[in-house]
Amino acid sequence: MQQPTILLAILSKMAQKPEVQFDKLFQKFYNVELWLLAYQQIAPKPGNMTAGVDGKTIDKAGLKLITEMIVDLKASRYTPCPARRVYIPKANGCLRPLGIPSFRDKLLETVLKLILEAIYEPIFSNSSHGFRPERSCHTALEQIKREMTGTRWWIEGDIKGFFDHVNCETLLRILSKRITDKRFLHLIGQFLKAGYVEDWKFYQTYSGVPQGGNLSPLLANVYLNELDQAMHAKLAAFNKGKARKTSKEYRRASGRVERAKKKARQNGDWTEYKALRKQMLSIPSGELQDPGYRRLFYTRYADDFLVAVIGTKAEAVELKAWLEHYLRDELQLELSAEKTLITHARKRVRFLGYDITRWKGQRMVRTQTKRGPITRRSGAYQLRLLMPQDKIGAFAKIYGDTRNWHGKHRNHLLNLSELEILLIYNAEVRGFLGYYSLADNLTKEAHKILWLTTGSFFRTIAGKHQSTVKQVARSLKRGPGRYVITIQPEGKPIKEYELLSSTRQLKKGVINYHQPDLKPNVLKYKSRTELGKRLLAQQCEWCGTREGMMEVHHVRKLGNLTGKAAWERQMIQRRRKTMVLCEQCHGIAPNLEGRRREILVE
Numbered sequence: 001m002q003q004p005t006i007l008l009a010i011l012s013k014m015a016q017k018p019e020v021q022f023d024k025l026f027q028k029f030y031n032v033e034l035w036l037l038a039y040q041q042i043a044p045k046p047g048n049m050t051a052g053v054d055g056k057t058i059d060k061a062g063l064k065l066i067t068e069m070i071v072d073l074k075a076s077r078y079t080p081c082p083a084r085r086v087y088i089p090k091a092n093g094c095l096r097p098l099g100i101p102s103f104r105d106k107l108l109e110t111v112l113k114l115i116l117e118a119i120y121e122p123i124f125s126n127s128s129h130g131f132r133p134e135r136s137c138h139t140a141l142e143q144i145k146r147e148m149t150g151t152r153w154w155i156e157g158d159i160k161g162f163f164d165h166v167n168c169e170t171l172l173r174i175l176s177k178r179i180t181d182k183r184f185l186h187l188i189g190q191f192l193k194a195g196y197v198e199d200w201k202f203y204q205t206y207s208g209v210p211q212g213g214n215l216s217p218l219l220a221n222v223y224l225n226e227l228d229q230a231m232h233a234k235l236a237a238f239n240k241g242k243a244r245k246t247s248k249e250y251r252r253a254s255g256r257v258e259r260a261k262k263k264a265r266q267n268g269d270w271t272e273y274k275a276l277r278k279q280m281l282s283i284p285s286g287e288l289q290d291p292g293y294r295r296l297f298y299t300r301y302a303d304d305f306l307v308a309v310i311g312t313k314a315e316a317v318e319l320k321a322w323l324e325h326y327l328r329d330e331l332q333l334e335l336s337a338e339k340t341l342i343t344h345a346r347k348r349v350r351f352l353g354y355d356i357t358r359w360k361g362q363r364m365v366r367t368q369t370k371r372g373p374i375t376r377r378s379g380a381y382q383l384r385l386l387m388p389q390d391k392i393g394a395f396a397k398i399y400g401d402t403r404n405w406h407g408k409h410r411n412h413l414l415n416l417s418e419l420e421i422l423l424i425y426n427a428e429v430r431g432f433l434g435y436y437s438l439a440d441n442l443t444k445e446a447h448k449i450l451w452l453t454t455g456s457f458f459r460t461i462a463g464k465h466q467s468t469v470k471q472v473a474r475s476l477k478r479g480p481g482r483y484v485i486t487i488q489p490e491g492k493p494i495k496e497y498e499l500l501s502s503t504r505q506l507k508k509g510v511i512n513y514h515q516p517d518l519k520p521n522v523l524k525y526k527s528r529t530e531l532g533k534r535l536l537a538q539q540c541e542w543c544g545t546r547e548g549m550m551e552v553h554h555v556r557k558l559g560n561l562t563g564k565a566a567w568e569r570q571m572i573q574r575r576r577k578t579m580v581l582c583e584q585c586h587g588i589a590p591n592l593e594g595r596r597r598e599i600l601v602e
Contacts, residue, residue: 004037004114011118015178018123026183028115029073035066036535038110042214043578049556052102053084053197057554060586061103063535064549069104076183080105082195082202083210097164099196099210109191109215116218119178124221125228130302131217137352140301141385141438144356148297148308150381151358152288153316154349155307157323158339162303163220164208167332168192171209171223191215217302223331224300230326231298231307234319238311241293244286253280281364281377306351316342348386354439355386387439395432396449399456405448407455409463418461419497422485425457426500433506446503454483454501540582542570551586553579 007028014020028034039061042048048058072078083099090096101109117133124132129140159165171192172185179185191213195204209216257280260273286293295310296319307323309316320342327333341349348355359382366375393402400407413421433446458469465472476483476499483499498505539546555561555577561568571579 002031002033004031004034007031007034008114008118011115012122015119015122020178021180022119022178023180025115025179025181026073026187029111030070032063032066032070034114035070035107035111038107038114039066039535042106042110043552043554046556048103048106049554050100051084052100052105053081054102054104056103058103058552059554060551061107061554062549062551062580063538064551064583065104065107067549069108073187078108078187080108080191080194082197083212085196085198085203097211099212101210101213105191105194106214109213112188112191113215113218116215116222120218120222120225124225125232125300127231127298128221128225128228128300130300131221137301137435138438140299141352141354144297144299144306144308144351145383145385145438148299148383150295150310151297151308151345151383152311153309153313154341154343154345154356155309155316155320155323156339156341156343156349156351157305157307158336159303159327160334160336162333163211163216165333166209166220166223167207170332171219174222174226188215188219192219220302224303226331227305227327228298228300230330234322235296235298238294238296238315238319241290244288244293245290246285247283247287250280250283250285253283256280281375285377301352304351306349306356313342313344345381350388353388353391353435355388357384357386358382359384384440385438386441387436387445392445392449396452398428400452402452405452407452407457407459409459410456411463413460414464418464419485419487421457421460421464422497422499425453429453429500437506442506443503446506450501450503454499457499457501534578534580537580539580540585541580542585543582545582548582548584550580550582553581553586 011022014022043058043061051057069078081102081104083101083105086098086100087095088098121133127143129135129137129143168189172189175185175188192209193205194210195202196210197203209219253276257273257276260276264270264273289312293310294315295308297308299306307319309319320340323340324335327335343349345358348357350356363378364375365378366373368374396402396405399410413424416424429450433442433449436442436445439445455469458472461467461472461476462469473483476485478484478496481502481504483501485497485499486494487497488494534541535550535552538550540550555571558572558575558577561572563569563572571577
């Protein structure tokens with residue numbers, strides 16, 4: 001049996017050759033080690049304890065389930081279950097449909113994802129950042145700030161109802177360009193057309209990829225990779241010239257400066273030279289509307305994309321029209337008329353929750369050369385990433401009044417302990433400010449937010465103990481701007497939990513991520529987790545028997561265990577949400593103590 005490490009690394013290496021087509025992929029499903037790798041990836045997620053339409057969860061999963069699924073796949077009798085549809089609220093007040101697949105389907109989707117990711121990840125565009133390893137919203141924003149300097153026009157792109165309008169036949173046609181295994185493609189088609197159940201009624205699906213499935217984000221990237229490749233071809237055709245032509249006004253000013261410099265060397269009076277040089281540095285050196293210099297930049301995150309145009313508005317309008325026609329004719333998709341806009345770089349554009357604007361200032365950089373020191377301008381037309389005021393207001397109003405930035409107490413937290421309240425505040429604030437860690441105005445805006453949240457925390461604790469804010473602050477203060485709750489468990493050292501209340505505690509600046517590498521990244525496949533080793537050990541962790549197939553008992557979280565039963569205490573002591581059991585022990589989980597005594601007597 002081939003190790004998953006070797007199998008996925010070989011697929012990744014082969015994928016780098018454009019002429020290679022993949023056949024006999026369906027046989028990879030017969031590899032038990034690959035299934036264990038998929039199982040280990042999804043096992044820690046609490047969502048696996050949510051039942052699908054078949055009423056089953058991850059509980060009782062193990063080698064027996066994997067073996068049964070492989071047998072069904074070999075016999076071509078595996079059929080995906082329809083997803084259970086629920087709705088979650090969106091930021092604009094609407095509801096987003098979400099499909100909850102059965103655990104069996106979720107496990108098989110993860111195996112499919114491992115194979116497809118190994119094939120497609122090496123050939124995806126560097127401009128794509130959504131739902132990819134080592135990439136995120138921050139990598140997309142960092143790329144925008146680094147590459148799109150000098151932008152004249154923005155095209156904000158948003159695809160209308162993308163996940164619901166993906167054409168299944170087009171997606172399978174795109175997959176068939178690299179994959180020729182018909183059984184493999186047929187299985188993906190079954191998942192796409194499995195349908196969903198809502199209010200106990202079955203609905204057939206004819207288009208779209210189900211939101212909520214493990215495979216859907218990767219299939220969405222495969223689909224939109226066609227747009228990425230078309231945009232790269234457009235970039236190559238659009239880009240023109242190596243640099244802007246020097247403007248006539250700047251050349252005249254530069255000539256005046258040179259003449260003033262020669263004159264100053266003769267008479268020793270540098271006043272005129274300094275005044276003329278200062279005037280020259282206020283004039284743009286390049287011709288802003290140079291027809292011989294054009295640039296186009298493109299970044300995409302899921303179905304949202306941003307195009308930067310260094311050119312005329314007419315060229316931006318023409319490019320937007322081309323995008324509309326390409327998406328409609330080639331991918332059967334439609335751009336959202338309300339969200340797809342052409343904006344001048346003087347104005348702000350919103351992308352991934354950040355406001356992107358052009359910096360109006362400039363810096364003077366003095367560098368030493370062989371000919372002496374040279375002063376140059378730096379920063380003109382640079383981009384700034386800003387925290388939007390509406391996002392700040394929406395977050396801050398939970399904690400108090402944003403008109404005077406006065407914090408309020410939160411009644412629904414009063415029944416929790418002081419430590420739990422502190423950890424909730426820290427998690428909420430760190431999550432919001434952590435996302436905006438790339439913002440150039442982070443420190444300025446974070447001061448107001450932290451003042452509000454700290455005041456809200458003090459008032460919540462004061463309300464809990466019927467005390468005053470001043471007394472609470474004095475009791476928790478451990479230094480300038482430092483507030484700590486101290487806990488000392490019995491027989492253990494003292495632990496301090498600090499409130500996030502100062503900008504000094506924030507991680508500011510550019511976040512560095514690993515650069516994309518076309519070589520196969522095999523490190524993520526090289527280690528088998530503890531759960532996989534325990535399953536392959538083929539031994540019940542309660543009674544010790546090695547007979548029969550083992551199953552894994554799962555709990556959503558350790559906090560749900562009372563510790564009254566011995567098997568619960570064992571899970572709590574080992575800090576494990578799983579326990580590998582034989583079928584007989586798993587069937588009588590509430591009476592495991594009696595089962596162990598029977599084994600010992602025998």
